[in-house]
Amino acid sequence: xxxxxxxxxxxxxxxxxxxxxxxxxxxxxxxxxxxxxxxxxxxxxxxxxxxxxxxxxxxxxxxxxxxxxxxxxxxxxxxxxxxxxxxxxxxxxxxxxxxxxxxxxxxxxxxxxxxxxxxxxxxxxxxxxxxxxxxxxxxxxxxxxxxxxxxxxxxxxxxxxxxxxxxxxxxxxxxxxxxxxxxxxxxxxxxxxxxxxxxxxxxxxxxxxxxxxxxxxxxxxxxxxxxxxxxxxxxxxxxxxxxxxxxxxxxxxxxxxxxxxxxxxxxxxxxxxxxxxxxxxxxxxxxxxxxxxxxxxxxxxxxxxxxxxxxxxxxxxxxxxxxxxxxxxxxxxxxxxxxxxxxxxxxxxxxxxxxxxxxxxxxxxxxxxxxxxxxxxxxxxxxxxxxxxxxxxxxxxxxxxxxxxxxxxxxxxxxxxxxxxxxxxxxxxxxxxxxxxxxxxxxxxxxxxxxxxxxxxxxxxxxxxxxxxxxxxxxxxxxxxxxxxxxxxxxxxxxxxxxxxxxxxxxxxxxxxxxxxxxxxxxxxxxxxxxxxxxxxxxxxxxxxxxxxxxxxxxxxxxxxxxxxxxxxxxxxxxxxxxxxxxxxxxxxxxxxxxxxxxxxxxxxxxxxxxxxxxxxxxxxxxxxxx
Numbered sequence: 001x002x003x004x005x006x007x008x009x010x011x012x013x014x015x016x017x018x019x020x021x022x023x024x025x026x027x028x029x030x031x032x033x034x035x036x037x038x039x040x041x042x043x044x045x046x047x048x049x050x051x052x053x054x055x056x057x058x059x060x061x062x063x064x065x066x067x068x069x070x071x072x073x074x075x076x077x078x079x080x081x082x083x084x085x086x087x088x089x090x091x092x093x094x095x096x097x098x099x100x101x102x103x104x105x106x107x108x109x110x111x112x113x114x115x116x117x118x119x120x121x122x123x124x125x126x127x128x129x130x131x132x133x134x135x136x137x138x139x140x141x142x143x144x145x146x147x148x149x150x151x152x153x154x155x156x157x158x159x160x161x162x163x164x165x166x167x168x169x170x171x172x173x174x175x176x177x178x179x180x181x182x183x184x185x186x187x188x189x190x191x192x193x194x195x196x197x198x199x200x201x202x203x204x205x206x207x208x209x210x211x212x213x214x215x216x217x218x219x220x221x222x223x224x225x226x227x228x229x230x231x232x233x234x235x236x237x238x239x240x241x242x243x244x245x246x247x248x249x250x251x252x253x254x255x256x257x258x259x260x261x262x263x264x265x266x267x268x269x270x271x272x273x274x275x276x277x278x279x280x281x282x283x284x285x286x287x288x289x290x291x292x293x294x295x296x297x298x299x300x301x302x303x304x305x306x307x308x309x310x311x312x313x314x315x316x317x318x319x320x321x322x323x324x325x326x327x328x329x330x331x332x333x334x335x336x337x338x339x340x341x342x343x344x345x346x347x348x349x350x351x352x353x354x355x356x357x358x359x360x361x362x363x364x365x366x367x368x369x370x371x372x373x374x375x376x377x378x379x380x381x382x383x384x385x386x387x388x389x390x391x392x393x394x395x396x397x398x399x400x401x402x403x404x405x406x407x408x409x410x411x412x413x414x415x416x417x418x419x420x421x422x423x424x425x426x427x428x429x430x431x432x433x434x435x436x437x438x439x440x441x442x443x444x445x446x447x448x449x450x451x452x453x454x455x456x457x458x459x460x461x462x463x464x465x466x467x468x469x470x471x472x473x474x475x476x477x478x479x480x481x482x483x484x485x486x487x488x489x490x491x492x493x494x495x496x497x498x499x500x501x502x503x504x505x506x507x508x509x510x511x512x513x514x515x516x517x518x519x520x521x522x523x524x525x526x527x528x529x530x531x532x533x534x535x536x537x538x539x540x541x542x543x544x545x546x547x548x549x550x551x552x553x554x555x556x557x558x559x560x561x562x563x564x565x566x567x568x569x570x571x572x573x574x575x576x577x578x579x580x581x582x583x584x585x586x587x588x589x590x591x592x593x594x595x596x597x598x599x600x601x602x603x604x605x606x607x608x609x610x611x612x613x614x615x616x617x618x619x620x621x622x623x624x625x626x627x
Contacts (some may be wrong), residue, residue: 041099
């Protein structure tokens with residue numbers, strides 16, 4: 001089902017554009033979609049598959065993305081500031097087309113190119129709205145109310161004729177009418193179920209690639225036919241079919257589902273099963289057991305609708321059989337395995353819902369000791385406001401895990417810092433943050449130290465120590481000016497040279513382009529790589545040192561042009577466009593024209609490059625006309 005974002009009291013269009021332009025936008029996209037879909041979307045953008053970008057009147061991003069066909073995609077931020085999308089591809093929501101669209105907008109905005117606003121009657125918006133209405137028909141109360149009012153106005157004869165006409169358009173409607181007319185007709189009932197099974201068999205085989213790559217899978221057909229079984233009351237049969245789908249689909253998905261469309265189709269089937277599970281006349285504990293068993297069989301992330309069912313309100317006592325089953329299954333899995341972690345997560349949910357808190361605590365403690373899963377235990381204790389006990393387990397985790405699980409160490413330290421700050425022990429919190437900075441000297445960690453140090457007036461003393469660490473690698477807490485009682489643990493670092501990347505990034509963040517160039521030039525003179533991203537540097541210093549920026553962009557463009565690759569020409573234009581804008585702003589149009597003329601002469605045999613230059617010149621001339 002398509003979900004419209006609510007823009008009431010949330011981000012303004014200008015703030016949304018700022019989000020799109022931000023340097024950390026790619027990280028937010030990756031977190032939203034996951035690594036695989038993000039990379040596919042980035043590849044789509046690099047291949048220039050995004051066309052006709054605009055903003056909708058209410059501030060969303062709209063575009064067309066060329067895939068197996070041209071898809072219409074809307075990208076937005078939801079009320080919590082998280083990415084969201086609507087697309088008419090089979091994925092519908094967090095898809096590669098949305099990633100490509102966001103990247104295209106990011107590229108335009110970082111080049112200070114304006115995104116136009118589309119009209120209200122843009123065909124793509126109308127198309128997505130139509131699909132939304134079509135998907136929402138089964139649960140849209142206003143539409144159902146209108147239908148009921150309309151049917152009440154018809155005579156019996158008119159209703160019969162309308163049903164006959166509807167049945168002639170849809171086999172599902174025909175079968176439903178016949179079943180409702182003769183509920184004991186086992187032959188008709190079995191025919192409907194067998195029809196679903198035939199579609200299931202077709203779906204479980206190797207996909208029809210022509211249809212598959214045009215956004216259609218057999219599992220879409222299966223889910224539609226399963227949906228028709230709901231009003232017929234075949235609820236247990238739907239659950240039986242769903243169980244078979246889980247058993248039979250996963251091998252096909254593992255072998256062929258590189259784009260995710262097969263998984264999406266099976267997930268739709270599981271959504272029908274979740275609805276049947278809500279309505280079936282079973283005891284609550286049997287429903288929960290069925291859902292838990294299905295989720296345990298799922299190795300492809302297909303059962304999110306059933307996980308949502310588990311998250312709904314259920315009687316605590318109904319969870320006991322599921323909790324017992326899951327605790328019993330734990331013995332089948334090795335410690336510190338992904339499969340065991342899945343069971344632990346479900347068992348914890350069941351024990352918590354059943355209010356069996358002593359057993360839940362024992363489960364978490366056991367996993368911490370044998371699997372090193374301290375985070376779950378610490379978070380549980382913090383949720384119960386048992387901070388002292390949480391701190392004890394954090395200390396144990398930091399000792400036990402050491403270098404085994406760096407990510408877990410980071411998470412435990414973050415929770416320890418949070419405990420210290422809640423107690424207003426900013427001294428201890430700052431020592432932890434400074435350790436993080438020494439371990440990973442970044443602008444983010446630098447700013448974290450600043451934020452904490454200012455809470456007890458220690459920033460003026462700390463800042464020079466942090467800069468000494470970046471430039472000379474002096475450990476801050478070993479210096480006499482260290483402003484805290486607490487100290488970090490390490491006494492030496494492996495790298496004795498300046499942290500050039502952090503120094504340059506920090507200088508740019510603090511709007512000190514001269515410092516950024518100083519550290520970059522020193523890095524070049526010393527030959528210490530990897531070198532800072534020259535394009536980012538040029539963007540940061542273009543006002544302070546325009547000639548440096550122009551030289552960087554020119555060198556990057558000419559390296560790409562020299563590859564004699566038509567795709568590289570489009571990438572080269574990105575740098576040439578930046579140079580053109582800067583020269584226009586500096587009233588040096590003649591210099592820009594001479595440079596383009598020089599490129600035309602030098603590369604006169606590269607027809608595709610000349611075409612790209614023609615488009616770029618027209619664009620730059622357009623800027624001149626606007627000003």
